[in-house]
Amino acid sequence: MKPVAGIGLRSPHLAEIGRDRPATGFLEIHAENYLGGSTAFLTIERLRADYEFSVHAVGLSLGSVDGLDEAHLARVAALVKRLEPACVSDHLSWSVHDGRYFNDLLPLPYTEEALDVVARNIERLQEALGRQVSIENPSCYLGFAHSTLSEPEFLAELVRRSGCGLLFDVNNIVVTAHNLRLDPRDWLSGLPGGAITEYHLAGHAVNDCDGQAILIDDHGSRVGDEVWTLFDDVIRRYGVRPTLVEWDSDIPELAVLLDEAARAGRMIQAAGADAARAA
Amino acid sequence: MTKTRIAIASALAAALVLPVAAQAQGNTEKCYGISKAGKNDCQTATSSCAGTSKKDAQGDAWLSVPKGACEKIVGGKLTAAKG
Amino acid sequence: MPPALRDLQAAFAAQLVGRDSADLASAVVGDSIPADARLRVYRHHVGHSLGAALAATFPTVQALVGDDFFQAMARAFVAREPPTQPVLAEYGVEFPAFVAGYEPAQGLPYLADVARLDWALNVAFHSPATRRLAAADLAAVAVERLPSLTVGLSDGAALIGSKYPIDRIWHASQPGTSTDAVDLAAGRADLLVLRRADDAFFVTLAAGEAAFVAVLIDGNALELAAAAGLQADAAFDLSMAFARLLGLQAFAALQQDGDRKVVKAS
Numbered sequence: 001m002k003p004v005a006g007i008g009l010r011s012p013h014l015a016e017i018g019r020d021r022p023a024t025g026f027l028e029i030h031a032e033n034y035l036g037g038s039t040a041f042l043t044i045e046r047l048r049a050d051y052e053f054s055v056h057a058v059g060l061s062l063g064s065v066d067g068l069d070e071a072h073l074a075r076v077a078a079l080v081k082r083l084e085p086a087c088v089s090d091h092l093s094w095s096v097h098d099g100r101y102f103n104d105l106l107p108l109p110y111t112e113e114a115l116d117v118v119a120r121n122i123e124r125l126q127e128a129l130g131r132q133v134s135i136e137n138p139s140c141y142l143g144f145a146h147s148t149l150s151e152p153e154f155l156a157e158l159v160r161r162s163g164c165g166l167l168f169d170v171n172n173i174v175v176t177a178h179n180l181r182l183d184p185r186d187w188l189s190g191l192p193g194g195a196i197t198e199y200h201l202a203g204h205a206v207n208d209c210d211g212q213a214i215l216i217d218d219h220g221s222r223v224g225d226e227v228w229t230l231f232d233d234v235i236r237r238y239g240v241r242p243t244l245v246e247w248d249s250d251i252p253e254l255a256v257l258l259d260e261a262a263r264a265g266r267m268i269q270a271a272g273a274d275a276a277r278a279a
Numbered sequence: 280m281t282k283t284r285i286a287i288a289s290a291l292a293a294a295l296v297l298p299v300a301a302q303a304q305g306n307t308e309k310c311y312g313i314s315k316a317g318k319n320d321c322q323t324a325t326s327s328c329a330g331t332s333k334k335d336a337q338g339d340a341w342l343s344v345p346k347g348a349c350e351k352i353v354g355g356k357l358t359a360a361k362g
Numbered sequence: 363m364p365p366a367l368r369d370l371q372a373a374f375a376a377q378l379v380g381r382d383s384a385d386l387a388s389a390v391v392g393d394s395i396p397a398d399a400r401l402r403v404y405r406h407h408v409g410h411s412l413g414a415a416l417a418a419t420f421p422t423v424q425a426l427v428g429d430d431f432f433q434a435m436a437r438a439f440v441a442r443e444p445p446t447q448p449v450l451a452e453y454g455v456e457f458p459a460f461v462a463g464y465e466p467a468q469g470l471p472y473l474a475d476v477a478r479l480d481w482a483l484n485v486a487f488h489s490p491a492t493r494r495l496a497a498a499d500l501a502a503v504a505v506e507r508l509p510s511l512t513v514g515l516s517d518g519a520a521l522i523g524s525k526y527p528i529d530r531i532w533h534a535s536q537p538g539t540s541t542d543a544v545d546l547a548a549g550r551a552d553l554l555v556l557r558r559a560d561d562a563f564f565v566t567l568a569a570g571e572a573a574f575v576a577v578l579i580d581g582n583a584l585e586l587a588a589a590a591g592l593q594a595d596a597a598f599d600l601s602m603a604f605a606r607l608l609g610l611q612a613f614a615a616l617q618q619d620g621d622r623k624v625v626k627a628s
Contacts, residue, residue, distance in 0.1 A: 011317035032319035036488040040313045058321045059448025065368045097375035101445040142400035143391045146364030209328040219322035248322035291508040294604035295497040311483040311562040318415045318450035327407040347428035348535040354545040
């Protein structure tokens with residue numbers, strides 16, 4: 001896919017997009033919302049004539065020590081086969097334990113043991129899909145004392161072992177860095193930038209946790225200034241890629257979301273032009 | 280073929296040629312449209328860091344009479360749940 | 363000795379459902395935001411997001427009882443019947459039965475039936491678009507064979523019966539509705555929930571129609587269904603009822619012989 005800016009397709013906008021076909025770079029869906037062959041899925045299939053798609057899974061639980069849920073994996077694989085999306089991704093996190101699904105992106109300790117587990121699960125996923133998948137850095141609210149690797153070191157090793165790509169969520173690193181007292185630019189310098197296949201942008205909330213500010217990845221507002229600034233740094237450092245604006249709570253009018261994506265698109269163009277001039 | 284069976288057969292056959300307008304009578308409003316398709320997302324609820332463990336422990340104790348459209352439902356034997 | 367990943371995930375999962383463990387808290391880096399406060403963000407989000415998913419699946423129940431009551435009821439349900447797979451649109455099949463037994467909701471005896479209606483609409487919406495039976499498909503069937511024909515409901519269709527007027531309750535619960543009040547004395551309602559091209563909906567059936575459909579759902583022939591319709595309501599009009607149901611595309615297309623073999627074999 002070209003390095004363009006797209007939007008996360010959310011159901012309140014589905015009818016309007018189906019009717020008006022507004023201009024945007026691509027549409028990303030959450031795999032778990034379209035596995036049933038529902039009327040919504042048929043709408044998505046019709047949109048394929050006008051849009052490129054990417055499929056973002058939220059429930060594969062790549063960090064589960066017991067491996068992937070094969071039944072769920074088969075359904076995701078069938079969806080990917082039908083939609084032929086430009087990119088497929090899920091998160092560096094876990095959400096299933098002992099047959100119970102927690103509907104959250106739960107944090108992993110960054111250890112050799114976890115690396116073995118996640119790499120094995122990614123390999124199984126890529127085998128089932130017959131293609132590369134990209135792994136997204138999660139928003140973290142805690143870190144584990146026994147982690148022996150940094151998050152970028154962990155991601156780099158996953159890329160090396162499994163050949164996966166990286167989905168770099170710029171908002172998530174701003175959230176994680178604040179909450180875990182990291183420097184986002186230190187974090188960035190450890191990332192294997194060449195493996196990045198897609199960027200995510202979103203808004204976050206600043207909340208009070210027992211008197212301390214904690215950033216919450218609520219996808220409920222426009223992209224923040226700090227995230228835009230970091231995004232500009234990142235695309236000038238690692239190059240432009242397809243970039244997605246996500247909005248999941250207090251979902252605004254479609255025009256607002258398209259406007260955010262258009263801003264990302266202008267930054268991509270400017271960075272691309274500067275890179276071409278420098279070359 | 281019994282008389283009843285013949286009557287049933289012809290009633291069913293008659294249904295096949297009734298005008299479409301008569302056939303399609305029913306509800307035409309949308310009950311559950313595509314705007315309700317998405318239930319999986321990848322955000323964190325802003326209320327997640329709200330408060331301390333106090334709210335966890337409240338349980339059902341603060342539940343009183345439900346407050347919603349149920350106020351419109353009258354008659355029968357409606358006794359409000361004790362708060 | 364750092365915890366093994368398996369043990370860490372087990373302890374984390376236990377924490378999410380309310381069982382704190384000192385070992386888990388000590389594995390988390392705490393600072394000015396202590397470890398237990400950090401862990402609580404995840405616990406709260408899991409509870410909140412599953413409650414929100416249930417509210418999306420059971421919007422009429424939520425409208426009836428209000429947000430606070432619904433969320434408390436949802437959390438009690440989540441604790442007893444957590445999701446076992448990630449597709450949240452498929453989560454909540456046990457919720458209507460849970461509502462029926464939920465002590466604080468005992469004052470609303472119709473609530474569990476409304477939950478069944480919400481669930482049926484959700485299932486219908488997410489069901490696949492399979493072929494429906496049209497009147498024209500039956501034109502080729504000899505008239506004398508029609509009574510012995512078995513027709514099944516289309517994918518996603520469901521018959522929801524209640525001794526309460528849940529159709530009127532549903533309408534009164536819609537946002538922006540002008541309905542003033544629904545009298546429970548209006549009595550029972552039988553609703554047929556169906557999938558349409560881009561949504562799911564329901565129609566209210568007369569007593570004879572409901573009996574007719576119920577017998578067909580059990581896999582019986584039209585002849586037996588017609589008898590049941592008449593028995594339920596002496597004024598049951600078989601032609602009108604069958605025409606109405608065909609017009610609503612309530613029936614699945616007749617199976618070809620080949621398909622039938624496959625079905626039997628499975």
